[in-house]
Amino acid sequence: MILVTGGLGFIGTHTARALLDLGQPCVLAQRRPVEQPPVPAEVARVDINDLDSLRAVGDRHKITGIVHLAGSMPWPVTDEQPVEAARRAVGSLFNVLRVAADWGVDRVGIASTIGVYGGVTADPFTEDLPLPMTSGHVIPAFKKIGELLSGHLADAAGLDIVTYRIGAVWGPRGRPVDPFSAASQLVHAAARSTVPDTKARAGDALDLCYAPDCGRAIALLQTAERLNHRTYNVASGRATTNAEITAAIRKVAPDAAVDLPAGGIAYPRLDITRVHQDTGYLPEYDTERAVADYLSWLRAGNPR
Numbered sequence: 001m002i003l004v005t006g007g008l009g010f011i012g013t014h015t016a017r018a019l020l021d022l023g024q025p026c027v028l029a030q031r032r033p034v035e036q037p038p039v040p041a042e043v044a045r046v047d048i049n050d051l052d053s054l055r056a057v058g059d060r061h062k063i064t065g066i067v068h069l070a071g072s073m074p075w076p077v078t079d080e081q082p083v084e085a086a087r088r089a090v091g092s093l094f095n096v097l098r099v100a101a102d103w104g105v106d107r108v109g110i111a112s113t114i115g116v117y118g119g120v121t122a123d124p125f126t127e128d129l130p131l132p133m134t135s136g137h138v139i140p141a142f143k144k145i146g147e148l149l150s151g152h153l154a155d156a157a158g159l160d161i162v163t164y165r166i167g168a169v170w171g172p173r174g175r176p177v178d179p180f181s182a183a184s185q186l187v188h189a190a191a192r193s194t195v196p197d198t199k200a201r202a203g204d205a206l207d208l209c210y211a212p213d214c215g216r217a218i219a220l221l222q223t224a225e226r227l228n229h230r231t232y233n234v235a236s237g238r239a240t241t242n243a244e245i246t247a248a249i250r251k252v253a254p255d256a257a258v259d260l261p262a263g264g265i266a267y268p269r270l271d272i273t274r275v276h277q278d279t280g281y282l283p284e285y286d287t288e289r290a291v292a293d294y295l296s297w298l299r300a301g302n303p304r
Helices: 010-021 051-060 082-103 138-156 183-192 211-223 242-252 273-279 287-299
Strands: 002-005 026-030 042-045 065-068 107-113 161-166 168-170 208-210 231-234
Touching (some): 002 010, 010 026, 042 051, 065 082, 065 211, 107 211, 183 242, 208 211, 211 273, 231 273
Parallel strands (some): 002 065, 026 042, 107 161
């Protein structure tokens, strides 16, 4: 039984579905109650900041692995309690690793982010690149902290800990407006027959990973018999431009008002050689298939 923290979140839902598709049962840990889970898996109401709450899951289930996708970061940070917020963020990661050691799980996967490469001048981003100590945002800052702590505890506690450096993920159940990519906003506009309110440009490019592909990559990393590394990029392995997104939209929605001005910034892609070599993962969704699938999902009445 795999415990997925944040299991009813955006990436968590797709990861749980991929684990189930691989024949791996899982229990989804979520802090807030839910009436009907989007995947046929058991849901456990868990606060990862509460060690006893986590331990109670192990009392009910034989947990053999953990996929930790819940945010281990001080978010939101208040001016009055930044120290306490940081303590809780790091403490939640310690709690997950503590129960992992207690339960003797086979593997712990921990979500990191493409943001840890901020300040690195390389294309593509490979996992062995040296990272700067500074971060321009709280999320990559705490993900770097998490990677360092995980590396230390993997050795000290003898845990099999794997870090996922996740690229820009989009698709069903994701945010309609993403500050880093216009892809979701463009597809939502096409589905609703509206004009997207965005300053994006046609040439803006980013490594976009469609959510089902992201979930499948994480599931493969969790279930692989043997991994040769501790850190893996989880992405599409290519940079997708907004022009490619709008071209794919017009194939299924010719009248969509998704014109964007020329120009833009192209960001480096994530190299996915490691995850491919160790798990066989390759994206199943190209841009056209992803856009068509997402449009179909939204037109079926799903809000995001």
